[in-house]
Amino acid sequence: MLQIPSAEVLIQGIMNGVLMGCLYALIAAGLSLIFGLMEIVNFAHGEFLMLGMYTAFWMYTLFGLDPLLSVPICAAALFLLGWLTHKGIIRRILGGPMLAQIFATFGLGIFLRAAAQFLWTPDFRQIAHPLVQGPVKLFGISIGLAQLVASGASLAAFAVLYWFITRTEAGAALEATAQDRQAAALMGINTERMFTLGWGISSACVGIAGAFLASFFYVFPYVGSLFALIAYVTVALGGFGSILGSLVAGIMIGVIEVMAGLLIAPAFKYVAVFLIYLIVVLIRPQGLFGKF
Amino acid sequence: MASPAVPFDEPRPRRIGERILFVLLLLAIVAYPLVFPLPYYRDLGIKILLYALLAQAWNILAGYCGQISLGHAVFFGVGAYTSSVLQLSAGWSPWVGLAAGMLVAAVFSVLIGYPCFRLRGHYFAIATIAVGEIVHTLAINWEFIGGARGLTLPIQPDSLAAFQFYKSKYIYYYIILALAALCFLITWHLERSRLGYYLRGIREDPVAAQSVGIPITRYKLIAMALSAAFVAAGGSFYAQYLLYIDPDSVFPLALSIMICLLVVVGGVGTLWGPLVGAALMIPLSEFTRIQFGGTGSAVDLLIYGGLLTIVAVFQPAGLVGLFRRLRRE
Numbered sequence: 001m002l003q004i005p006s007a008e009v010l011i012q013g014i015m016n017g018v019l020m021g022c023l024y025a026l027i028a029a030g031l032s033l034i035f036g037l038m039e040i041v042n043f044a045h046g047e048f049l050m051l052g053m054y055t056a057f058w059m060y061t062l063f064g065l066d067p068l069l070s071v072p073i074c075a076a077a078l079f080l081l082g083w084l085t086h087k088g089i090i091r092r093i094l095g096g097p098m099l100a101q102i103f104a105t106f107g108l109g110i111f112l113r114a115a116a117q118f119l120w121t122p123d124f125r126q127i128a129h130p131l132v133q134g135p136v137k138l139f140g141i142s143i144g145l146a147q148l149v150a151s152g153a154s155l156a157a158f159a160v161l162y163w164f165i166t167r168t169e170a171g172a173a174l175e176a177t178a179q180d181r182q183a184a185a186l187m188g189i190n191t192e193r194m195f196t197l198g199w200g201i202s203s204a205c206v207g208i209a210g211a212f213l214a215s216f217f218y219v220f221p222y223v224g225s226l227f228a229l230i231a232y233v234t235v236a237l238g239g240f241g242s243i244l245g246s247l248v249a250g251i252m253i254g255v256i257e258v259m260a261g262l263l264i265a266p267a268f269k270y271v272a273v274f275l276i277y278l279i280v281v282l283i284r285p286q287g288l289f290g291k292f
Numbered sequence: 293m294a295s296p297a298v299p300f301d302e303p304r305p306r307r308i309g310e311r312i313l314f315v316l317l318l319l320a321i322v323a324y325p326l327v328f329p330l331p332y333y334r335d336l337g338i339k340i341l342l343y344a345l346l347a348q349a350w351n352i353l354a355g356y357c358g359q360i361s362l363g364h365a366v367f368f369g370v371g372a373y374t375s376s377v378l379q380l381s382a383g384w385s386p387w388v389g390l391a392a393g394m395l396v397a398a399v400f401s402v403l404i405g406y407p408c409f410r411l412r413g414h415y416f417a418i419a420t421i422a423v424g425e426i427v428h429t430l431a432i433n434w435e436f437i438g439g440a441r442g443l444t445l446p447i448q449p450d451s452l453a454a455f456q457f458y459k460s461k462y463i464y465y466y467i468i469l470a471l472a473a474l475c476f477l478i479t480w481h482l483e484r485s486r487l488g489y490y491l492r493g494i495r496e497d498p499v500a501a502q503s504v505g506i507p508i509t510r511y512k513l514i515a516m517a518l519s520a521a522f523v524a525a526g527g528s529f530y531a532q533y534l535l536y537i538d539p540d541s542v543f544p545l546a547l548s549i550m551i552c553l554l555v556v557v558g559g560v561g562t563l564w565g566p567l568v569g570a571a572l573m574i575p576l577s578e579f580t581r582i583q584f585g586g587t588g589s590a591v592d593l594l595i596y597g598g599l600l601t602i603v604a605v606f607q608p609a610g611l612v613g614l615f616r617r618l619r620r621e
Binding site: 035040041093096098099100105107108109110111112114115221233240265268278281282 | 360407408410411413415417419422426429433549556592593594596597601602603604
């Protein structure tokens with residue numbers, strides 16, 4: 001069953017896996033941030049990504065704005081969406097039953113997906129002439145320029161996020177709230193504002209990822225589902241709440257996905273990803289870098 | 293920590309009015325296909341009962357035991373495929389196949405559950421999505437069971453033994469009614485049994501349950517196996533009713549979601565919640581399908597998603613919970 005590809009193909013594959021992995025990491029970081037902050041999994045995270053992609057797509061179609069230039073708009077729009085989600089839904093289910101916590105965002109995801117399909121049809125759309133496209137040759141391997149830009153930008157966004165959380169006052173307040181809600185509140189931190197901020201940042205992450213993704217990936221209502229599944233796996237693998245864990249796990253998953261596709265069969269690439277996730281989580285339920 | 297979704301459901305002596313209501317409801321359900329003999333309404337009734345069965349089965353695990361599975365379609369598919377493959381390759385009767393499917397699903401659920409029950413809450417839910425996607429993909433690529441083309445069951449002479457009826461299709465209705473009734477009966481019994489108390493104990497506080505000597509993993513596995521077996525029975529029935537199955541119709545994530553939705557709307561962890569949910573949501577889904585033309589415009593999903601969120605946020609105990617609260621006030 002195993003097919004051994006040539007070394008060149010293998011290196012090419014690993015490179016592509018790493019590039020895609022950086023994007024997975026950014027998507028997962030947002031999910032992880034919220035979980036670390038308030039122990040809630042956003043089951044609509046993939047749909048937020050989808051909306052980020054559609055924002056980029058419509059900016060291009062209506063105003064001729066390239067996805068690379070609409071990144072700030074996508075980030076702002078999604079920040080607002082995250083903010084509203086917390087204010088409208090999440091705030092009400094904090095401390096509620098587990099079931100409500102899961103199904104509130106799960107329902108939101110279904111709703112947003114259906115809304116996208118209702119408004120914009122299930123058609124696969126594509127940005128016809130993105131600013132960056134086509135392959136570039138790097139050390140003999142050819143790489144999609146759009147993918148390269150996307151992963152570079154993801155890493156940059158990741159670095160900014162990391163810097164924000166570890167080096168700024170607001171980041172410290174965020175971290176404090178994540179560690180102990182009550183103690184943070186007693187220290188004068190407005191935890192409600194921190195939660196809102198967390199949701200905003202988390203959603204902005206997928207807004208950025210969505211904009212870059214839109215320049216080389218199809219945009220359709222269900223596009224979020226696949227990325228969301230990968231994001232859950234990434235976060236669980238890296239350890240819920242560990243932002244750095246997401247980065248390592250994201251890249252791991254990108255590479256595993258490509259390798260499984262090359263070595264076994266393309267149809268099984270996600271099976272391999274989910275299997276590895278199950279195995280890791282069973283051996284180490286807190287994930288690779290989780291504290292628990 | 294989290295407050296219980298539903299006030300602890302103590303079995304209590306029923307009032308006479310309730311008994312009469314119950315008997316009337318039962319009569320209405322039994323008489324339904326005779327009152328509405330048209331194929332469309334019969335099919336609707338069969339769908340409601342099938343989904344009520346699946347929902348109640350899910351409720352045993354998620355509602356009573358608190359383990360939220362988002363991959364229950366796996367067991368539906370296992371049931372559908374087990375009976376179909378046994379019939380096609382070994383010539384087994386669909387009835388034996390149905391029983392075999394329940395058994396296979398129960399064993400399979402224990403194999404999945406044993407490792408996955410080390411995970412809690414959100415983690416468990418995500419793991420079940422992953423399992424669901426793995427099984428779905430494997431089924432599409434497994435040629436022995438027909439791959440993505442699916443399986444077509446042969447048409448046989450009209451008889452109970454063959455599980456095929458053409459002259460009087462309402463027999464399908466009574467078969468699914470019997471299966472659903474069995475599942476409800478077991479759940480009713482569960483509410484009053486020691487097992488039921490154990491399961492609710494595990495739901496409310498797993499640590500406390502363990503500390504008073506309840507082997508929690510074992511009881512979670514029992515709930516899982518029971519739940520999986522009944523979902524599988526629904527799957528076998530579905531295969532016999534349509535005589536055609538493929539991975540996308542019996543393993544989809546959408547089916548897993550639909551099952552959860554019915555219970556959440558009806559009332560999680562209550563005996564009647566799954567029936568209320570199915571009786572309300574299945575006709576609603578049919579209605580939107582007729583009004584807005586299939587799932588192409590996604591109006592049905594728009595409603596489901598919105599409803600799911602609204603119920604989870606404002607009325608996590610579902611309609612049954614709402615009804616109880618109104619009556620108490």
